[in-house]
Amino acid sequence: xxxxxxxxxxxxxVPALVLFFTFHTYPAIQGIFxxxxxxKGYGVWDFVGLKNYLNVFQDGRALSAYGFTFQFAIVSxxxxxxxxxxxxxxxxxxxKFRKTLRATxxxxxxxxxxxxxxxxxxxxxxxxxxxxxxxGIGFLSSNILGNPDLAWIGIVIVAVWQSTAFNxxxxxxxxxxxxxxxxxxADIDGAGSWAKFWKITFPLVAPFFTINMVVAMKNFLxxxxxxxxxxxxxxxxxxxxxxxxIYRGGFQGGEFAYQSANAVIYFIVIVAISIIQLRVLERxxxx
Amino acid sequence: xxxxxxxxxxxxxxxxxxxxxxxxxxxxxxxxxxQVSLELFSNKSESIDTYKGLIEKFEEENPNIDIKLEAPPxxxxxxxxxxTKDDLPDIMSIGGNAxxxxxxxxxxxxxxxxSELVGKVQPSYVEMLGKLVGPDEEGTYGLPYATNANTVIYxxxxxEELGIEIPTNWDEFTQALETAKEAGETPIYFTLQEAWxxxxxxxxxxxxxxxxxxxxxxxxxxxxxxxxYDEVADKMLELxxxxxxxxxxxxxxxxxxxxxxxxxxxxxxxxxxxxxxxxTNPDIELGTFALPSHDNAEENNLVSGVDVALAVxxxxxxxxxxxxxxxxxxxxxxxxxxIDEQKAFSAVENVFQEDxxxxxxxxxxxxxxxxxxxxxxxxxxxGTENLVQDxxxxxxxxxxxxxxxxxxxxxxxx
Numbered sequence: 001x002x003x004x005x006x007x008x009x010x011x012x013x014v015p016a017l018v019l020f021f022t023f024h025t026y027p028a029i030q031g032i033f034x035x036x037x038x039x040k041g042y043g044v045w046d047f048v049g050l051k052n053y054l055n056v057f058q059d060g061r062a063l064s065a066y067g068f069t070f071q072f073a074i075v076s077x078x079x080x081x082x083x084x085x086x087x088x089x090x091x092x093x094x095x096k097f098r099k100t101l102r103a104t105x106x107x108x109x110x111x112x113x114x115x116x117x118x119x120x121x122x123x124x125x126x127x128x129x130x131x132x133x134x135x136g137i138g139f140l141s142s143n144i145l146g147n148p149d150l151a152w153i154g155i156v157i158v159a160v161w162q163s164t165a166f167n168x169x170x171x172x173x174x175x176x177x178x179x180x181x182x183x184x185x186a187d188i189d190g191a192g193s194w195a196k197f198w199k200i201t202f203p204l205v206a207p208f209f210t211i212n213m214v215v216a217m218k219n220f221l222x223x224x225x226x227x228x229x230x231x232x233x234x235x236x237x238x239x240x241x242x243x244x245x246i247y248r249g250g251f252q253g254g255e256f257a258y259q260s261a262n263a264v265i266y267f268i269v270i271v272a273i274s275i276i277q278l279r280v281l282e283r284x285x286x287x
Numbered sequence: 288x289x290x291x292x293x294x295x296x297x298x299x300x301x302x303x304x305x306x307x308x309x310x311x312x313x314x315x316x317x318x319x320x321x322q323v324s325l326e327l328f329s330n331k332s333e334s335i336d337t338y339k340g341l342i343e344k345f346e347e348e349n350p351n352i353d354i355k356l357e358a359p360p361x362x363x364x365x366x367x368x369x370x371t372k373d374d375l376p377d378i379m380s381i382g383g384n385a386x387x388x389x390x391x392x393x394x395x396x397x398x399x400x401x402s403e404l405v406g407k408v409q410p411s412y413v414e415m416l417g418k419l420v421g422p423d424e425e426g427t428y429g430l431p432y433a434t435n436a437n438t439v440i441y442x443x444x445x446x447e448e449l450g451i452e453i454p455t456n457w458d459e460f461t462q463a464l465e466t467a468k469e470a471g472e473t474p475i476y477f478t479l480q481e482a483w484x485x486x487x488x489x490x491x492x493x494x495x496x497x498x499x500x501x502x503x504x505x506x507x508x509x510x511x512x513x514x515x516y517d518e519v520a521d522k523m524l525e526l527x528x529x530x531x532x533x534x535x536x537x538x539x540x541x542x543x544x545x546x547x548x549x550x551x552x553x554x555x556x557x558x559x560x561x562x563x564x565x566x567t568n569p570d571i572e573l574g575t576f577a578l579p580s581h582d583n584a585e586e587n588n589l590v591s592g593v594d595v596a597l598a599v600x601x602x603x604x605x606x607x608x609x610x611x612x613x614x615x616x617x618x619x620x621x622x623x624x625x626i627d628e629q630k631a632f633s634a635v636e637n638v639f640q641e642d643x644x645x646x647x648x649x650x651x652x653x654x655x656x657x658x659x660x661x662x663x664x665x666x667x668x669x670g671t672e673n674l675v676q677d678x679x680x681x682x683x684x685x686x687x688x689x690x691x692x693x694x695x696x697x698x699x700x701x
């Protein structure tokens with residue numbers, strides 16, 4: 001009996017494992033392998049040792065891409081978590097049209113990032129400058145996506161607008177795990193709503209805060225679509241994210257091996273950040 | 288962390304962390320009842336209908352040859368992937384750019400050197416393709432077919448209203464721009480939100496000012512941007528003074544619409560923008576001329592490149608039939624059909640684009656006063672377009688030229 005059960009479980013796992021290995025692990029290993037060569041994506045290649053890795057560290061374009069990506073990811077992660085927690089608390093309260101509102105707030109997540117990006121691009125190009133002109137606000141009267149100092153803010157707005165939906169969903173799931181009796185007890189003790197939030201709600205959704213921080217950070221560090229739709233990495237190269245750089249250099253520029261090295265480094269960086277986040281944030285969760 | 292949270296984390300993080308490569312299509316030339324099947328690979332989605340019409344005609348004339356058209360998205364990536372699998376299409380219709388050069392150097396194309404077909408096309412374009420391959424490989428690995436032009440498109444009505452004569456040198460051009468500016472018009476409609484559109488200006492200006500062998504000498508370490516692009520950079524900045532108020536806020540699509548609805552007198556773009564502008568406003572009257580960046584009118588050539596080059600796989604089993612198709616394509620009649628439908632120009636001798644929009648540049652094609660797109664010879668990995676866009680924003684000439692120099696060297700060192 002036991003063996004048969006095991007066999008069934010095995011049967012369920014093996015196809016997924018095979019698919020995952022062929023389409024994910026194997027290409028990843030291949031990428032790591034090629035990062036030690038001078039492979040252009042086709043043709044002959046030679047081993048070049050660590051040359052690609054050393055070049056990445058001296059590449060000003062790669063370093064500025066790292067700088068932009070981190071600035072963008074940190075700001076967006078903080079904003080997304082604040083906004084989605086607020087929305088989740090609002091949607092969890094006993095309000096009218098709760099279900100309709102929940103669906104509405106989830107809508108941005110279903111839309112394609114590219115479509116959202118192009119719509120926002122239209123607004124930044126045509127609507128916002130008109131508003132800026134009408135109100136006499138100087139920096140708004142031209143397209144902010146064309147301004148090297150402001151373009152990244154446009155990308156943050158789109159990224160936050162879209163990904164708030166998913167994080168709100170996670171927070172809603174978290175809020176529904178909190179036992180209402182705890183609040184009733186707090187009411188009897190005469191706790192105000194501010195105290196209830198900091199002493200009960202926030203500590204009890206802390207595990208969800210942890211995932212949301214990790215997931216949001218990881219997603220923003222890999223930002224690609226929003227940037228392609230909005231600025232294409234410009235003006236100049238100020239909004240070129242690392243994913244975009246890897247794609248551009250690797251597939252269009254014939255630097256497959258070099259950008260593979262960049263991807264490997266970036267993979268390590270993202271894993272390291274995720275682990276640090278998990279460690280730090282888990283420590284302050286209530287057990 | 289509780290269990291639900293952990294489960295969610297695994298699922299969401301499980302979605303790929305690493306970038307993975309992508310694969311391409313396949314296809315095989317089969318043989319049944321003396322029927323030969325050939326695959327024609329094209330990198331242009333715009334020309335699918337034209338090709339279908341031409342193929343039909345060819346198949347009528349040659350009932351034993353069956354041609355299958357393949358025009359996938361991301362065509363160049365697909366072609367490179369198929370190269371790794373030794374599965375090249377029989378006939379290829381691809382752009383005359385760095386990818387063509389790479390494939391030709393890989394030795395996978397049939398050499399047309401001894402064929403009489405070479406005589407049917409304009410030698411300047413054959414040379415252009417040869418330069419993409421580089422000096423190390425002798426031979427003609429592709430035949431230029433359709434070509435494009437980097438032009439200044441102008442709004443005929445406005446130009447006539449302002450009394451502007453079509454400029455033939457730099458002085459006349461800046462005077463024309465000045466006239467437009469004084470009349471309260473936008474002289475040049477820039478679309479620099481999209482970096483690649485900066486290259487239309489760059490190629491137009493540099494095409495007549497920089498020596499043809501710059502890339503070759505730069506690779507050999509004998510030339511620098513700082514020395515040879517000084518005038519180009521100055522003239523770029525001068526042109527920028529004649530833009531509109533939000534040069535970096537408007538992209539290509541919006542620019543086409545704006546120009547079509549009468550904003551701007553001049554529009555520096557390739558011939559490919561004309562159908563787009565006419566789509567928005569079919570009634571607008573347009574004209575074109577070559578950007579006169581040189582002070583001397585006689586030195587001003589038209590920047591033109593190979594938009595479509597035809598190549599045949601070296602290893603195809605049906606080379607004879609494939610060459611027959613190339614011959615059919617190069618006939619004057621077919622070439623004329625192609626450029627009429629595609630609003631392109633032909634590399635085939637004696638075939639000219641008769642559309643009145645191109646009246647101003649026809650002379651260049653007839654006399655062969657053509658020069659190439661300078662950036663086709665830059666290393667693809669250096670991201671020139673964004674560097675040029677950055678230069679136009681910051682307007683710091685010396686720093687920008689230095690960056691171009693160092694990025695070029697860096698990419699070549701990898």
